[in-house]
Amino acid sequence: MSTNTVDRQTLSTTRRRRTPTLTQRQGRWGLLFAAPATVQIALWTGLPVLVSIILSFTNYDMLNPPEFLGFDNYVTLANDPVFWKALGNNFIMAIVGIPISILISLALAVMLNQGLRGNSIFRTAVFLPHVTATVAIAMIWLWIYSPGGNGLFNIVLGFFGVPNQAFLASPSQALPSVILVTIWQGIGLKMMIYLASLQGIDQQLYEAADIDGASAVQKFFRITIPMLKPVTFFILVTSIVGNFQTFDLIYNLTNGGPANSTTVITYQIYQTAFQQFRMGLATAQSVVLLIVLVVLTIFSRRITGGKDD
């Protein structure tokens, strides 16, 4: 035992004597390689986070120096019905839109997994909205939802004798109309992720079920669904995170209106900061967004026990 430790000690000292040049040289190169990106991110992500948090405790309009307010901005937000409305809209969009698009994309992925002909054309059609710029998508849907008789939806409804609907111009229909667009846009990626993990399921599970005489329905609910649980959770979390960052769509479709019926937290940040120039209050809003999303991400990493490599 004791000779062993001695051996190991001498071994490690000789190694230490021999290696420093290489490790040191390597270390320098490692730092050199990582430095540009690290400095860039420290400057344009790290520093702004700190500035956001600091500014959120001040009153700042860009013309006069910031004035310390303590928690006043957060108190203002807590009493601001529009801010609560924005949070609520984000919440509704998430709770209505995400389950629907998850169900549709799961169904489509299972269908696609049957290896039918024309698979790739179909995948392209479903995935296209994900690659297209949201601004362009907003323009297309603006026209589809056009409240005049020439909007595509009103044309279709006209066939069934339904009178013209206001859609985005109606306080009660605007949010559902926006949610429909987010569903349409979000299906493609979710479907692709499901498809990838469907193809990763061990076929032996199905073969074993076949031997036991399981029906297709049983196989789906007893094998497929449980095997897809982790990926579903992943899709759920990333969708919620994405949902809280909806901005381009709202800005171009509705401007948060009518009567704040479609405003979301990012749109409130934009308005408060860049239309009203209340930078302190706007950073307080963005800190709230930051906390919501970071808590959600950390919480989900805990649950999945997901290490990042």
Place this chain on the structure above:
Amino acid sequence: MTDTVFPGTLDASAGTEQGAAERKAAARTAKQANKRSASTKRRISRVALTVLLIVVSFVMALPFVWMFLTSVRSSPEIFSSDMPMWPAEWHWENFTVALERAPFGIYARNSFIIAVVHTISNLVFGSMAGYALAKIRFKGSSVIFGFILASMMIPFYAIVIPEFLMIRFVPFAGGNDLFGQGGTGWYDTWWALLIPGLVSPFNIFLFRQFFISTPTELMEAARIDGASEARTFVQIMAPLIRPGMLTVALLAFEAGWNNFLWPLLVTSSTNLRTIQLGLSVFRQEAGTEFNLLMAGTTMAAVPMIVMFFFFQKQFVNGFVGSGLK
């Protein structure tokens, strides 16, 4: 049908030797018949499935078809009370009219420049950092990696205000003094459009994942052969992750081309507008002339769609793989 006929026959002939042979033959035919009916059943369900998928693809693609059909309609048709589904005449000149009303060429050029610069910078700086974090042991590497991971969680909307202020108060730029006062800094300049997005933490993370699966032996062999660290990286290790490079390039290009909020905030002159921002501004210009707006939208959407057709596999792998890792 076959199921109900055969069991009876089997029962009747049971017991005798002849019966056994008959039974075997009968069972064989029954099996075949079953197989046949099962295969027709399967074929029917496959046809039904295909039809369903065609309908779904049509619905998913319909907004794009509608965009295109509208872009070639005449103005009277747009405003007529009973607009036909299919355009009566194809007015390609809508595109030239839209181009006259708004400089989509300049917008597209600007977006292209930003997308290309961000693609290159993400490839260069991202792969360097990813390589260092995956393959080189150095002091502070775990701290840097932790920092990159933390940065990935930060939503852009949470830091957009300080970023804007930083652009506005860059010292000695745009008439600013040392303390960033007196002028407009980088506001409404190319610097504002290009600098903040040079590297995304997410791409560094992706590169690290790509490099982790490369063989370390190659690196050591290159070192033993006397290659410098820089040469080992550029000539030996970086070429190993070429597919990964393409993935990051596509993601970076897409992000550059489709970006909207940042150009909206930091530019004011027409000459610096990006394609998405230009399209959004053009909406005010076009008003209710949706044929012109859709012509502009087509121009803004088509480059990405074409690129997607060419690199479909890499795109999907990029979006899906990056999500799953």
